[in-house]
Amino acid sequence: MGHRKSMKSLFGKKSSEFKILIIRPSSMGDIVMASSMLRPLKLSFPGSYIAWLLEPAYSPILEAHPLVDEIVVWEKKQWQKSLKTGRVFALTSQLLRFSKSLRSKKFDLALEAQGLFRSRLLAWLSGARERVGFCSNEPGRLLMTRMISKGPESKQMGSEYLHMLNEVGAEVGKEFAPDLRVTEQDTATASKKLRRIGIPGKYAVLAPFTTRPQKHWITDRWADVSRRLRETHNISSVLLGGSQDVSKAREIVARSKGTCVSLVGDTTIGETMTIVKEASILVGVDTGITHMGAAFATPTIALFGATCPYLFTSRNNFLVLYHGLPCSPCKRNPTCGGNYYCMEKISVEEVVNAANKVLT
Incomplete structure (x- = not known):
């Protein structure tokens, strides 16, 4: 006081x-x-x-x-x-x-x-x-x-x-979460880009990429999640990320059997925010795009392992999947020789089950 x-x-x-x-x-x-x-x-x-x-x-x-x-x-x-x-x-x-x-x-x-x-x-x-x-x-x-x-x-x-x-004496209410807004221009250009890649309606956002490899999930599993989301909820998936992630995105798309498309390296920050805002669901690792899900109250599944910045948000439709191992969170100093067991323990079935919860 x-x-x-x-x-x-x-x-x-x-x-x-x-x-x-x-x-x-x-x-x-x-x-x-x-x-x-x-x-x-x-x-x-x-x-x-x-x-x-x-x-x-x-x-x-x-x-x-x-x-x-x-x-x-x-x-x-x-x-x-x-x-x-x-x-x-x-x-x-x-x-x-x-x-x-x-x-x-x-x-x-x-x-x-x-x-x-x-x-x-x-x-x-x-x-x-x-x-x-x-x-x-x-x-x-x-x-x-x-x-x-x-x-x-x-x-x-x-x-x-x-x-x-x-x-500093600021009063915080029950809902404490990121708070972002989008421009009309970004909304319009994002919509055009989605239509261009064949996404006229509902879609999922996948955010597999970040700057540190220990925060990545297994590449094959992203394609599996995309296929399961199509089978269960009849929605296609859109990959988002930076220009440095284009080749990895192509690999996921190729394995997705037509259920996933990519806008990786092809969106501005404002367009990325808009696409997250309008998504039916977002699945991502510890990266800014995933945190945006909380800002727009988009149903979100966050996959954490080497880092664990949070387990809880004030959003009921935001779930964090994390398996704490004796070595985690290792943050910037992994000791597993590049095996990243903490991320490997997160299964496709676990992600799909979590997605089903926030989509119902």
Whole structure:
């Protein structure tokens, strides 16, 4: 209660004059989960102004969101280029210009929701009087006015963001979940792309791809799931992913016996969000596309093994399949020699049974 009182009366301002900067520049999945903070912040601080600092590639995730008053684009790659090439003057100039722009907005509160040195630096550059961030082993603690933990051990989706909200006195209701919106333009172009590949009606989304192999499920099983969804529910499956996943997607399509098509590498972030929103069901591994299912209340089956970011969401139609082994979750340091037994233990039958539950 002490935090709640101090934040609501911060520097004697009314909530309608309150300006908040959320700093979560990347990546897609993390931004999706952090979006769960938007509604509680707006409800707790009515009329407040919320800006979100993002890398350019991820700005489409939030550009249609009515609760985000401003997207602040951080040109991270330009800063990195200056640093790597030893262009100290150029980097200093970029820092100063960005800081000047941020400080002109007169933020009251910066929420550093990443726990990295660079995000702490960005919070400090913003000039926000109150700068709250997650504890970690990264340097830059003195750049913040308050460091907080990620909260007690929890299997709730986005539990660290829930804890951050509690720390700044925001009131969270029973439904705490990612919150995304899509544009009319993305809806129109996504619909055209679906029709182009022969999907005029209901469909399932399959999201098999992510950046780390230990988070992948067995390739053959995706084709099996696609065939079973067609047999049981008369729906085709659409594969989604990035351009680096095209060859793997072709392999799944080839084994699916005509029950699966691919838009891998052929959708923008906004179109991907739309396709997830309109899907009858989504089956995916630990990746941003899967987390989007919770944002749009799309019936979702999430397959976790080497990572287990959450077991529970506030969505009744979102099920997590996870077999905890003595070695899991290993996160970035698998010890199984590439066998990934935790993912292998998830059977096709288990996935299909879970799908039947959320589709009935």
